[in-house]
Amino acid sequence: MWYNSLDEALKKEFGEKLYKIALRGTATCPNRDGTVGTRGCIFCGESGSGEFAEPADQISRAKERIAKKTKARRFIAYFQSFSNTYAPVDTLKRLFYPVIEREEIAVLSIATRPDCLPDPVLSLLTDLAKIKPVWAELGLQTANEETARYLRRGYRNEVFLDAVDALSKIGVKTIAHQIIGLPGESWEDYRAASEMIARSGAWGIKLHLLYVLRGTDLETQYRSGAFRTLEKEEYLRYVTDLLEYLPPELVIHRLTGDGAKRDLIAPLWSADKKDVLNSLARMMREKDTTQGRLYVPQN
Ligand code: SF4
Numbered sequence: 282m283w284y285n286s287l288d289e290a291l292k293k294e295f296g297e298k299l300y301k302i303a304l305r306g307t308a309t310c311p312n313r314d315g316t317v318g319t320r321g322c323i324f325c326g327e328s329g330s331g332e333f334a335e336p337a338d339q340i341s342r343a344k345e346r347i348a349k350k351t352k353a354r355r356f357i358a359y360f361q362s363f364s365n366t367y368a369p370v371d372t373l374k375r376l377f378y379p380v381i382e383r384e385e386i387a388v389l390s391i392a393t394r395p396d397c398l399p400d401p402v403l404s405l406l407t408d409l410a411k412i413k414p415v416w417a418e419l420g421l422q423t424a425n426e427e428t429a430r431y432l433r434r435g436y437r438n439e440v441f442l443d444a445v446d447a448l449s450k451i452g453v454k455t456i457a458h459q460i461i462g463l464p465g466e467s468w469e470d471y472r473a474a475s476e477m478i479a480r481s482g483a484w485g486i487k488l489h490l491l492y493v494l495r496g497t498d499l500e501t502q503y504r505s506g507a508f509r510t511l512e513k514e515e516y517l518r519y520v521t522d523l524l525e526y527l528p529p530e531l532v533i534h535r536l537t538g539d540g541a542k543r544d545l546i547a548p549l550w551s552a553d554k555k556d557v558l559n560s561l562a563r564m565m566r567e568k569d570t571t572q573g574r575l576y577v578p579q580n
Contacts, residue, residue, distance in 0.1 A: 282565035300353040302343040306360035317435040326494035366393040392418040395444030424474040454484035462491035464508035489538030510548040
């Protein structure tokens with residue numbers, strides 16, 4: 282089964298595989314500090330604690346770790362946790378410029394919320410994108426507004442669509458996140474979210490399994506029996522079915538999600554990432570994907 286993987290896309294664009302270095306940046310989120318909400322998204326396990334070292338130190342340590350396993354030469358600097366454009370522009374400049382200007386950094390990838398892209402931030406991203414490729418990762422998670430309210434996502438779908446459009450116009454590629462297995466959702470919801478992402482103009486997609494982390498409000502609901510998590514076979518079936526509908530040009534960045542093992546409550550099968558990916562590869566080999574791709578008109 283063929284799909285447009287990130288590795289393939291990177292090899293085409295950069296001639297080699299790039300390795301990701303996860304960095305901690307602004308460590309803030311409007312869905313936690315009271316601007317949009319105070320309790321965050323229902324599944325969010327970010328505690329705000331953890332590594333607060335300078336990005337330069339984080340990069341050096343990550344490079345040492347990666348060098349033990351590979352001969353990687355160039356990297357994607359990935360500001361992963363929290364909403365990394367939610368800060369004064371001067372703070373963001375001090376954060377991003379020293380990173381993007383490093384020789385070994387090939388791409389700057391910034392995870393944020395679509396409601397954290399005011400004009401001054403877009404202007405900064407425009408300037409950064411003139412130096413090297415810049416990606417923005419946005420968590421749509423679902424296209425079902427009712428589920429989005431349940432998740433306490435804190436913005437409507439239009440905000441996501443407008444953000445992808447604004448980012449495309451300044452040459453920043455968007456990667457949208459979608460969660461499979463959200464309480465109350467079914468195949469139609471998964472397909473609708475994938476369709477929304479495909480039609481939005483996003484360049485890539487990350488598919489995640491819903492998992493329950495210790496200390497989250499989702500854990501409380503899970504323990505009360507309000508919902509169940511997906512079985513492995515169910516998840517893999519949804520993923521392979523979705524791949525049939527996604528347009529071939531959409532780059533698939535991720536096919537599974539795995540939370541920190543020490544905090545994982547359910548489903549426990551998701552802790553064995555190798556097994557999940559092997560099972561997925563097996564299921565893909567069995568599928569014929571020449572039919573049924575979602576048709577997305579090109580502008
Ligand atoms: S937007 Fe991200 S960091 Fe903020 S609460 Fe939601 S998942 Fe957590």
